[in-house]
Amino acid sequence: MTSAVTIEGLSKRFGSTIALENIAIDVAPGELFGFIGPDGAGKTTLFRILVTLILPDAGRATVLGRDVTTEIWELRRRVGYMPGRFSLYPDLSVEENLHFFASVFGASVAEQYDLIAPIYDQLAPFKERRAGALSGGMKQKLALCCALVHRPGILFLDEPTTGVDAVSRREFWELLDRLKASGLTIIVSTPYMDEADRCGRVALIQRGRILGVDAPARVAASFGRLLFTVRAAERYPLLLAAREYPNAATVFPFGDVLHFTDRRTDVEAERIARELTDYLRGRGFADVVVNEAPPTIEDTFMARMGEPEEAA
Amino acid sequence: MTPAPNAAAIEAHELTRRFGSFTAVDKISFDVAGGEVFGFLGANGAGKTTAIRILTGLLSPTSGTARVAGHDVYTESEAIKRRIGYMSQKFSLYEDLTVSENIRLYGGIYDLSRETVRERTARMLIRLGLEHAAGTQVRALPLGWRQKLAFSVALLHEPSIVFLDEPTSGVDPITRRQFWELIYEAAARGTTVFVTTHYMDEAEYCDRISIMVSGRIEALGTPAELKRKFGVDTIDELFVRLARVTVGAA
Numbered sequence: 062m063t064s065a066v067t068i069e070g071l072s073k074r075f076g077s078t079i080a081l082e083n084i085a086i087d088v089a090p091g092e093l094f095g096f097i098g099p100d101g102a103g104k105t106t107l108f109r110i111l112v113t114l115i116l117p118d119a120g121r122a123t124v125l126g127r128d129v130t131t132e133i134w135e136l137r138r139r140v141g142y143m144p145g146r147f148s149l150y151p152d153l154s155v156e157e158n159l160h161f162f163a164s165v166f167g168a169s170v171a172e173q174y175d176l177i178a179p180i181y182d183q184l185a186p187f188k189e190r191r192a193g194a195l196s197g198g199m200k201q202k203l204a205l206c207c208a209l210v211h212r213p214g215i216l217f218l219d220e221p222t223t224g225v226d227a228v229s230r231r232e233f234w235e236l237l238d239r240l241k242a243s244g245l246t247i248i249v250s251t252p253y254m255d256e257a258d259r260c261g262r263v264a265l266i267q268r269g270r271i272l273g274v275d276a277p278a279r280v281a282a283s284f285g286r287l288l289f290t291v292r293a294a295e296r297y298p299l300l301l302a303a304r305e306y307p308n309a310a311t312v313f314p315f316g317d318v319l320h321f322t323d324r325r326t327d328v329e330a331e332r333i334a335r336e337l338t339d340y341l342r343g344r345g346f347a348d349v350v351v352n353e354a355p356p357t358i359e360d361t362f363m364a365r366m367g368e369p370e371e372a373a
Numbered sequence: 374m375t376p377a378p379n380a381a382a383i384e385a386h387e388l389t390r391r392f393g394s395f396t397a398v399d400k401i402s403f404d405v406a407g408g409e410v411f412g413f414l415g416a417n418g419a420g421k422t423t424a425i426r427i428l429t430g431l432l433s434p435t436s437g438t439a440r441v442a443g444h445d446v447y448t449e450s451e452a453i454k455r456r457i458g459y460m461s462q463k464f465s466l467y468e469d470l471t472v473s474e475n476i477r478l479y480g481g482i483y484d485l486s487r488e489t490v491r492e493r494t495a496r497m498l499i500r501l502g503l504e505h506a507a508g509t510q511v512r513a514l515p516l517g518w519r520q521k522l523a524f525s526v527a528l529l530h531e532p533s534i535v536f537l538d539e540p541t542s543g544v545d546p547i548t549r550r551q552f553w554e555l556i557y558e559a560a561a562r563g564t565t566v567f568v569t570t571h572y573m574d575e576a577e578y579c580d581r582i583s584i585m586v587s588g589r590i591e592a593l594g595t596p597a598e599l600k601r602k603f604g605v606d607t608i609d610e611l612f613v614r615l616a617r618v619t620v621g622a623a
Binding site for chain 2: 098099100101102198223224225227229231253254255267296314315316317359366
């Protein structure tokens, strides 16, 4: 079968700002594909091009085999899109929003109910509540129902979990798993690196450029250097001390540990850990524990993004 | 009146706020020490925003007591507003104004002398590496820079406590960590930091955290203590365990 999405040499500028630079990606039908990157990376611009809302400056893209610049009307009926900003009518009830979006596409909620049932069942107790009065997690679920109600062939979700708490985020991803199981192609973006693992494949995106595309485990493994966790009770002083270690390449806080890489690439892990432990003990951290550890997607992202964004 | 250095920066006792028949904040009690980094966690709709509005002097509680920087939230809300700093992800700086105009504006609001504003502006821009951007409109700054600047501006009048509402939402992973270093620096100078976040790895960076569920504080302590007490490996796991039952009901 042909690709669900093909993107070739896609670029977009806004004035002097490069929003997207020469993006090339293929997504297969049925994939749950994630674009992972911070705000301002270009995720929203890319999604808006793919759902035919804006035009690229260069390059080409197809969605479900249709060109996003010339087959707009064909495509719009087949695409489900959940924008990053809350896009429902806050003064309409849950139920009214859903019926409205169905009617725009000439669909009826009753016909499509099997598709949205797993999500809508959770909303049903609040169906008369104004959409504007829902909690963050519930708003996202309603928006997802509204994006699905015309039974699209592909679903674009732009930062569906931003500003949503850790529990609602998890529940939202469980819903996406169920949708994926039905065979729907899903393209999702998120600034949360820990959500990458929920996708079949991910593209890391930063400042309009793709830093890498692969299965999450392979992206993490592509880090390509030895990584160590460093732990001690006094975390902030530990961070400052570890940075002063002459062989330190990078030292970053990661939850309750530091992630450390060494400048030397030809030294075995055991020796790096031992020498770093000795150094930090010498600096007064008697309780320090250093262990080699597998890198995460976030480590890879940070290594590839280079310097953080420069101030204008 | 300056509280003694290690005196409690925030003391809340059975603090409660009802809206009609709905209890948004339900008898929460906690203290935050001077210079502490306190993570105030909770699910969407758990009552965090209401609690923050009370502690920043914007909303009166229904019952219970709270003192912020030594001032009573019922009767001294104006004094509280002068003693605290505030920034959120949603609103922090005026995008149409330049970096230095924003700083001057905040300096004016807090009644700082021109001389003081000039001095602190120079120091701030050097620390942030933004000297060359003083005349840049804030809208032209990348999000991460804007957030670091907003935090520094919230500290311009040298408040004893700063409230940060999801300050790192959507910020890239390196800038997010740089932001936390600014937090540590402020705390090391004695500023109390009261912060909310949806990044559970950031919860681990706090001296102590509380987790709010349906208006109540269900867990309070250092991240290490709480992980031990609840037998979990990460704060994420703990958060999900505590909050899962009730999310969706709101």
